[in-house]
Amino acid sequence: MVAKKRTEMMAENRARLIAAARKSFAEKGFAGASMDDLTAQAGLTRGALYHNFGDKRGLLAAVVNQIDGEMATRAQKTGAQKTDPWDGLLAEGVAYIEMALDPEVQRIVLLDGPAVLGDPSQWPSQNQCLIETRNRVAQLIDQGVLKPVDADAAARLLSGAALNAALWIAASDSPADVLPKAREAFCALASGLRLGQP
Amino acid sequence: MVAKKRTEMMAENRARLIAAARKSFAEKGFAGASMDDLTAQAGLTRGALYHNFGDKRGLLAAVVNQIDGEMATRAQKTGAQKTDPWDGLLAEGVAYIEMALDPEVQRIVLLDGPAVLGDPSQWPSQNQCLIETRNRVAQLIDQGVLKPVDADAAARLLSGAALNAALWIAASDSPADVLPKAREAFCALASGLRLGQP
DNA sequence: TATTTCACATACCTACCGTATATGAAATTC
DNA sequence: GAATTTCATATACGGTAGGTATGTGAAATA
Numbered sequence A, B: 001m002v003a004k005k006r007t008e009m010m011a012e013n014r015a016r017l018i019a020a021a022r023k024s025f026a027e028k029g030f031a032g033a034s035m036d037d038l039t040a041q042a043g044l045t046r047g048a049l050y051h052n053f054g055d056k057r058g059l060l061a062a063v064v065n066q067i068d069g070e071m072a073t074r075a076q077k078t079g080a081q082k083t084d085p086w087d088g089l090l091a092e093g094v095a096y097i098e099m100a101l102d103p104e105v106q107r108i109v110l111l112d113g114p115a116v117l118g119d120p121s122q123w124p125s126q127n128q129c130l131i132e133t134r135n136r137v138a139q140l141i142d143q144g145v146l147k148p149v150d151a152d153a154a155a156r157l158l159s160g161a162a163l164n165a166a167l168w169i170a171a172s173d174s175p176a177d178v179l180p181k182a183r184e185a186f187c188a189l190a191s192g193l194r195l196g197q198p
Numbered sequence C: 001t002a003t004t005t006c007a008c009a010t011a012c013c014t015a016c017c018g019t020a021t022a023t024g025a026a027a028t029t030c
Numbered sequence D: 001g002a003a004t005t006t007c008a009t010a011t012a013c014g015g016t017a018g019g020t021a022t023g024t025g026a027a028a029t030a
Helices: A006-032 A035-041 A046-053 A056-080 A085-099 A103-117 A128-142 A151-171 A175-193 B006-032 B035-041 B046-053 B056-080 B085-099 B103-117 B128-142 B151-171 B175-193
Strands: none
Touching (some): A006 A046, A006 B103, A035 A046, A103 A151, A103 B103, A128 A151, A151 B151, A151 B175, A175 B151, A175 B175, B006 B035, B056 B085, B085 B151
């Protein structure tokens, strides 16, 4: 068929809008991004945007969901590479720190996301990074590796520590020097959840 | 003198604007707060606001600084009540969690603050909460209570964990049930920084 | 008392978000 | 396959808000 089907066109336009928004939000921040500029860069107008996403918040939610999903799968893979489950949890945490050094992640997911969409635990598309670490923590608790703390609480604390560390590193004068310090401190902190030997 | 001196008037007006902004930002969020409404509630106009704070961001910075200062002094007092320095650090962390349950603190300091002003470590008025915990951590490292990790990194991780925990608690269905879980997990996590016995 | 300063008010401009309406090409129906 | 309906996107409009330029009147100064 020469002309694409309607659903295909719509899916493509949605993707283009999300891509343009992702770029614009990352560069100018959510508040500073103009819907007109955004849509024009995607070769569309605001009409398409409002039809697909309802409003500016809806567009941000879609962008955040995309990035969050990418981060979660990548962290999952990183953690799965380790044979020892405990090393897996640490690797996952460090992976979050390193991924969160990306300005795009910082601006969109860590700063504007919570401010506009509220706490990550109740984002429209449940924060997949949080779910991922929660599952891993719960598994380690079952295996008797971690202290029997609440899995949701532990996951949230680990995640909060890691992502805040990334913001701190990025804001520092020399991120390269600071990253290892953060990694070391994070591993020390996380070891507090371990059962038995320090 | 019947008429107040100029500097007194200006200080009073600044305080009124900050108070009105604090209320408005807390209720409607930074983006949703209107400068006209704000200043009207303070019995002034936008002229006073721009003269005193430069722009909307400047006003937010002043409000954040005020709240941050209140939090830091309160945390400092809470920590000082404990005789054991280690207990003091834990108490301070828990105090941050509890203070951050205040909707005003959440909305202004934890959500809008970082999104608008950037990372807390480089706020116009250096984040006093961070400085407070950093000093306490450094002291404990000197005393040989904590592992010799980087004090800034450790403080940032602890702070991030505590404040994210508060956001999580507040967003949960029953904060009262969740708070103790978060406290327990936080103390477990923090123990990872201790030197020697678990 | 005359003059200057300056804290604040007023007026204006521009940008942008959201909505209501229009349009034209698929999709459906007969 | 022609007519009709659907609907994804475009266009037009209104209201609001933030920043700036300018005005003003009272306190400070000389």
